Amino acid sequence: MSEETQDIITPELRAELVAYLDGELSESETQRVEQTMAKSAAVRREVQLLAGSFELLGTLPRVTASAEFTACTLATVQIEHVDDASPEPRWRRPARRGAAALGWVAALGIASMVGFYGARETPSAASNGLIRDLPVIQDLDMYTEVDSIEFLRELQSSELFDETP
Amino acid sequence: MLRAGEGDEDAFAQLVEAYQDRLIGIFYHMLGDHGTAEDLVQDVFLRVYRARDRYEPTAKFSTWLYRIANNAASNIRRSKGRRKEVTFHANDSGPMESRPQERLLAEKSALMPTRQLASNEVRTVVQGALGTLSERQRMALLLHRFEGMSYDDIGATMGLSLPAVKSLLSRARESLRIKLEPYVE
Numbered sequence: 001m002s003e004e005t006q007d008i009i010t011p012e013l014r015a016e017l018v019a020y021l022d023g024e025l026s027e028s029e030t031q032r033v034e035q036t037m038a039k040s041a042a043v044r045r046e047v048q049l050l051a052g053s054f055e056l057l058g059t060l061p062r063v064t065a066s067a068e069f070t071a072c073t074l075a076t077v078q079i080e081h082v083d084d085a086s087p088e089p090r091w092r093r094p095a096r097r098g099a100a101a102l103g104w105v106a107a108l109g110i111a112s113m114v115g116f117y118g119a120r121e122t123p124s125a126a127s128n129g130l131i132r133d134l135p136v137i138q139d140l141d142m143y144t145e146v147d148s149i150e151f152l153r154e155l156q157s158s159e160l161f162d163e164t165p
Numbered sequence: 166m167l168r169a170g171e172g173d174e175d176a177f178a179q180l181v182e183a184y185q186d187r188l189i190g191i192f193y194h195m196l197g198d199h200g201t202a203e204d205l206v207q208d209v210f211l212r213v214y215r216a217r218d219r220y221e222p223t224a225k226f227s228t229w230l231y232r233i234a235n236n237a238a239s240n241i242r243r244s245k246g247r248r249k250e251v252t253f254h255a256n257d258s259g260p261m262e263s264r265p266q267e268r269l270l271a272e273k274s275a276l277m278p279t280r281q282l283a284s285n286e287v288r289t290v291v292q293g294a295l296g297t298l299s300e301r302q303r304m305a306l307l308l309h310r311f312e313g314m315s316y317d318d319i320g321a322t323m324g325l326s327l328p329a330v331k332s333l334l335s336r337a338r339e340s341l342r343i344k345l346e347p348y349v350e
Binding site: 019024049050063065070077 | 174177178181182185186189190193194199202203206207210211214215284287288291292295306309310311315316331332334335338339341342344345346348349
């Protein structure tokens with residue numbers, strides 16, 4: 001193999017170099033990689049850069065749990081434990097929830113129907129009064145000119161509006 | 166964990182205290198937000214609690230625990246759907262205001278010694294480089310770097326074959342190498 005070929009870092013070679021750095025190669029594989037490194041400055045440089053960049057991960061901040069995390073987690077788990085310890089059989093919980101949901105749907109449906117038919121069939125008291133007084137309302141302007149019923153009777157009995165020839 | 170499976174609440178509390186910081190650290194670097202990381206870790210412990218009586222000591226507890234954690238992280242990935250992933254880039258705040266990390270750098274630069282400023286800058290760049298990895302690459306890398314997991318353990322945790330883990334880590338390390346080369350001494 002020529003020096004020029006050895007300087008090409010193929011994906012397969014890089015995977016071997018990474019596994020070598022991670023201590024994941026067998027004895028024979030380790031020797032092969034070390035021989036390759038010995039023959040190529042480019043490979044040695046690649047190993048140095050791979051190792052160095054990996055070490056820089058050590059600069060990442062160390063993160064710890066907040067002060068209340070443990071207590072909060074154990075409390076959450078405890079709620080789960082209490083729920084699990086309930087005497088109610090497990091199958092009843094979803095059945096109970098389903099029945100409650102059906103009850104809500106039925107109640108809403110009945111209320112909607114009552115409201116719809118009730119509004120349609122039952123006129124209001126105010127509407128009743130207006131319907132009864134409609135003949136008067138239609139001629140209200142004229143009736144406001146008349147002082148009283150007696151006056152109308154006097155007019156009727158008088159001969160002022162007699163049209164008989 | 167076996168004692169927790171038998172109903173020993175104190176044993177479960179000890180597990181929480183032993184692993185909470187490690188899990189929160191992993192998820193913080195996965196998600197970029199401390200509050201979200203804590204919510205997810207709490208969900209993980211709840212799942213562990215629910216499964217406590219089904220735990221079989223056929224593998225390391227940590228592998229089992231991180232498998233649950235990886236599944237929880239996968240659920241978040243799926244719930245994101247086709248929305249673009251939010252990744253944090255140290256030097257790209259776009260049209261928005263500069264990111265808190267960049268503002269911090271600007272405000273503190275006049276006060277800090279050069280060495281400390283360089284350290285903060287490197288940390289920001291490393292966080293940004295990590296944020297450009299896919300979530301699977303990031304998870305594999307964090308499990309390897311901070312949990313010291315072998316390729317086999319990573320494969321068991323993430324449901325991947327050994328060659329798949331090797332390829333995943335190789336691509337992740339190559340991406341890091343490209344972005345962090347200027348900072349490698």
